[in-house]
Amino acid sequence: MSYLFSPKGRGNLRIWKNPEPDNYYSIGADTAEGLVSGDFTCAEVFDKKNYEQVAEWHGKCPPDLFAFELKKLGEFYNNAKVVVESNNHGLVTLTYLKPIYYNLYYRREFDKRDNKATRQMGFRTTGKSKPILIDDFNKLFRENELIINGRELLTEMSTYEEDENGGMNAMHNCNDDRVIAACLSIHGLKEIVIIENIPIRYGKYRSSNPITGY
Numbered sequence: 097m098s099y100l101f102s103p104k105g106r107g108n109l110r111i112w113k114n115p116e117p118d119n120y121y122s123i124g125a126d127t128a129e130g131l132v133s134g135d136f137t138c139a140e141v142f143d144k145k146n147y148e149q150v151a152e153w154h155g156k157c158p159p160d161l162f163a164f165e166l167k168k169l170g171e172f173y174n175n176a177k178v179v180v181e182s183n184n185h186g187l188v189t190l191t192y193l194k195p196i197y198y199n200l201y202y203r204r205e206f207d208k209r210d211n212k213a214t215r216q217m218g219f220r221t222t223g224k225s226k227p228i229l230i231d232d233f234n235k236l237f238r239e240n241e242l243i244i245n246g247r248e249l250l251t252e253m254s255t256y257e258e259d260e261n262g263g264m265n266a267m268h269n270c271n272d273d274r275v276i277a278a279c280l281s282i283h284g285l286k287e288i289v290i291i292e293n294i295p296i297r298y299g300k301y302r303s304s305n306p307i308t309g310y
Contacts, residue, residue, distance in 0.1 A: 108155035109169075112245040113148070120144035120288050121176035124280025125166055126273045127159050127186040137162055140249070140277040141173055144285050147236065148243035154274065159185040163192035175199050179284035181276065182218025190217045201284055219280055230256075230264050232286075233279040242282075249274045 115121065121143050128135035137159075141151035151173070153165060166189070170176045179201040180186050180193065194200065194217065202215040221229070236242050237253070244250055255270040265272060 108157070108165075109151065109153050110246065111151045113143075113150040115150075115173045116143075116145075117174075119174065120285075121150070121173035122281045122284030122288065123166065123170055123173065123176045123178045124277040124282070124284060125162070125178060125180040125186070125189065126276040126280070127162055127180065127184070127189045128156075128273065136271060136273045138273040138277040139166060139169060140274060140281045141169065141176065142242075142278070142281045142285060144288055146243055147241055147282070147285065149245045149249065149278070152246050152249070152274070154248070159188035160192045163189045163196070166193055167197045170197055170199065177201060177284040177288055179280040180218045181280060182216070182220050186218060201287060219283065221276075226264060229279045229283055230275075233275075233282050236282065246274070249278055 121141055123139050123141050125139045126137065128137045136154055137157045139153040140149060142148060143150050151169070153169060157165065166178055166180070170178050175198075177199050178193070178197065180190050182190060190200070200217055201219060202217055203219060204213050205216050205220075219225070219229075233242075237244075244253075252270065252272055252274045255267045256264070256272055256275050257267055258264050
């Protein structure tokens with residue numbers, strides 16, 4: 097198979113850098129309901145070598161169809177690690193993604209009933225996990241360890257705040273889907289262990305999708 101991307105002014109995918117054969121990638125995915133009047137769905141792609149934002153998928157897409165877009169994007173970027181937020185509609189995306197894509201992020205959870213640790217698909221955002229996710233991303237950005245190529249992501253970062261109750265969210269009438277997706281992508285990079293002399297498997301795909309524009 098081979099990939100063929102066609103430029104389209106209103107497409108949902110932006111690519112700043114194509115995949116490099118000797119690099120590893122992580123994709124963070126924030127899934128919305130997909131309604132025209134609803135929130136945006138977003139996937140951010142960062143590389144392991146430079147912690148650089150290399151691509152972004154942003155638009156309106158039903159959660160089940162978003163799984164196929166993540167599959168194509170993941171295969172294009174050397175079978176990237178895909179980290180989907182499992183809250184709400186993200187669980188639908190994961191359900192459709194699991195049978196068609198192997199390199200998914202799994203979290204560890206402790207089952208009190210069985211008194212053992214279990215593996216669950218996706219990143220579960222909670223009052224405890226969200227501050228850690230945001231703080232890790234913020235630390236890397238503050239120390240100039242991240243390369244952000246998207247102006248829109250930088251704009252969302254500038255309007256993301258901690259409220260008086262300690263909650264972390266976008267300001268009123270602002271969006272945070274890019275921020276959450278970027279944080280998930282960086283979290284996925286930390287899970288990638290590079291083993292020397294083992295080739296990266298990467299796939300290619302030819303597509304023309306009226307929803308995504310590629």
